Amino acid sequence: MSILFEPIQVGNMKVKNRFLRSATYYALADEDGFVGEASVDLIAGLAENDVGLVVTGFAYVRTDGRSILDQNGIHTDDHIPCYRKMTDAVHDVDGLVAMQINHGGANAYAASYRGDDYMAVSVYEDMPKFRKPAREMKEEDIESIIDSYGQAARRVQEAGFDGVQIHGAHGYLVSQFLSPVTNRRQDKWGGSLDNRMRFVVEVTRAIKKEVDEDFPVMIKLGVRDYVGDGHGLTIEEGAEVARTLEREGLCLVEISHGISTERRLILGITKPEQEVCFRDDAQVVRDATEGPTCLVAGFRSLPVMEETLASGVTDMIGISRPLIREPDLIRRWKNGDTAKSECISCGDCFGTQEKGRHRIGCRQIKKENSD
Numbered sequence: 001m002s003i004l005f006e007p008i009q010v011g012n013m014k015v016k017n018r019f020l021r022s023a024t025y026y027a028l029a030d031e032d033g034f035v036g037e038a039s040v041d042l043i044a045g046l047a048e049n050d051v052g053l054v055v056t057g058f059a060y061v062r063t064d065g066r067s068i069l070d071q072n073g074i075h076t077d078d079h080i081p082c083y084r085k086m087t088d089a090v091h092d093v094d095g096l097v098a099m100q101i102n103h104g105g106a107n108a109y110a111a112s113y114r115g116d117d118y119m120a121v122s123v124y125e126d127m128p129k130f131r132k133p134a135r136e137m138k139e140e141d142i143e144s145i146i147d148s149y150g151q152a153a154r155r156v157q158e159a160g161f162d163g164v165q166i167h168g169a170h171g172y173l174v175s176q177f178l179s180p181v182t183n184r185r186q187d188k189w190g191g192s193l194d195n196r197m198r199f200v201v202e203v204t205r206a207i208k209k210e211v212d213e214d215f216p217v218m219i220k221l222g223v224r225d226y227v228g229d230g231h232g233l234t235i236e237e238g239a240e241v242a243r244t245l246e247r248e249g250l251c252l253v254e255i256s257h258g259i260s261t262e263r264r265l266i267l268g269i270t271k272p273e274q275e276v277c278f279r280d281d282a283q284v285v286r287d288a289t290e291g292p293t294c295l296v297a298g299f300r301s302l303p304v305m306e307e308t309l310a311s312g313v314t315d316m317i318g319i320s321r322p323l324i325r326e327p328d329l330i331r332r333w334k335n336g337d338t339a340k341s342e343c344i345s346c347g348d349c350f351g352t353q354e355k356g357r358h359r360i361g362c363r364q365i366k367k368e369n370s371d
């Protein structure tokens with residue numbers, strides 16, 4: 001049997017194989033962040049099709065952290081019942097599901113467009129601008145957002161999820177605090193790495209305070225910014241953050257990138273040598289941590305995944321776009337059809353935006369895989 005189908009222990013979860021569906025926003029929530037049948041079917045369908053651990057799309061912990069109008073929300077207790085339907089459906093098929101929770105900070109586009117309170121870690125001249133300008137977070141804003149993460153995680157556990165994942169990547173609030181490009185604060189939340197990581201450490205502690213001791217708390221961490229001429233978060237710093245968070249009790253670090261927008265969706269991955277986008281970074285994190293770790297971005301073919309796992313650089317394989325193209329991909333592989341993912345990484349899964357709404361889906365016209 002392939003090493004990819006060997007089980008792994010992640011905190012108190014026994015995951016049946018090495019596949020993690022990396023968090024993928026699906027534009028299925030209503031304008032108040034409630035999810036319905038379509039979201040339940042999507043997530044339970046992935047679990048039924050043998051994804052070992054499914055992570056939901058990012059959910060906002062409060063409305064001023066909302067990035068997209070139809071994004072999942074976990075900002076009130078009223079949201080618990082709709083997610084309970086999702087976790088029940090996943091558990092009915094013996095699956096595991098975690099929720100990714102997030103605050104968008106300066107990337108809370110929806111908050112800006114709706115005229116909600118809209119805040120950034122730092123406000124500076126060349127920052128991205130949306131409809132309403134951001135104001136700089138005050139000390140009490142930061143404390144209150146940290147508390148919101150704790151409350152959101154409590155709801156996640158009450159809704160029956162098997163774990164919670166902090167979104168610490170891709171330029172959202174945790175990333176914004178970690179990056180010296182977006183964090184220009186001179187107080188205890190900015191400057192040295194210890195100060196820049198204070199926010200995510202405090203978020204972790206707030207979450208751990210609200211959930212059971214053995215409830216799995218994980219992070220998708222942007223371990224390196226990939227911006228400009230090396231002024232962003234470096235991989236050495238990212239690895240130090242990962243090590244610190246492990247010591248704070250996080251049971252899985254999923255490795256991704258930080259504030260870079262170019263790295264957000266790497267396009268045109270059609271050859272094995274283009275796969276495993278952040279392998280070198282994963283190795284640095286691996287050397288600095290106890291594990292387990294998960295690596296995401298660019299995995300398309302089984303031999304590449306097997307080799308990556310066997311090399312010890314990661315313990316789990318994170319996948320997003322291939323599961324948009326083929327939600328039953330892992331089952332197909334398990335059943336012996338080992339052809340690589342049909343996804344050509346065209347990046348069209350986001351589709352067109354209509355009145356602030358996306359339509360997520362695969363738009364490849366036909367099977368056009370190159371080899």
Ligand SMILES: Cc1cc2nc3c(=O)[nH]c(=O)nc-3n(C[C@H](O)[C@H](O)[C@H](O)COP(=O)(O)O)c2cc1C
Pocket residue numbers: 022023024025026056057058100167169170220256264265296297298299318319320321322349350360
């Ligand atoms: C439609 C879409 C939605 C995404 N939503 C999220 C999200 O909610 N949270 C997150 O951490 N990453 C999100 N991502 C990024 C993916 O999880 C993943 O990191 C990236 O697509 C690279 O992996 P892949 O090559 O397997 O697609 C999204 C990607 C896509 C294509």
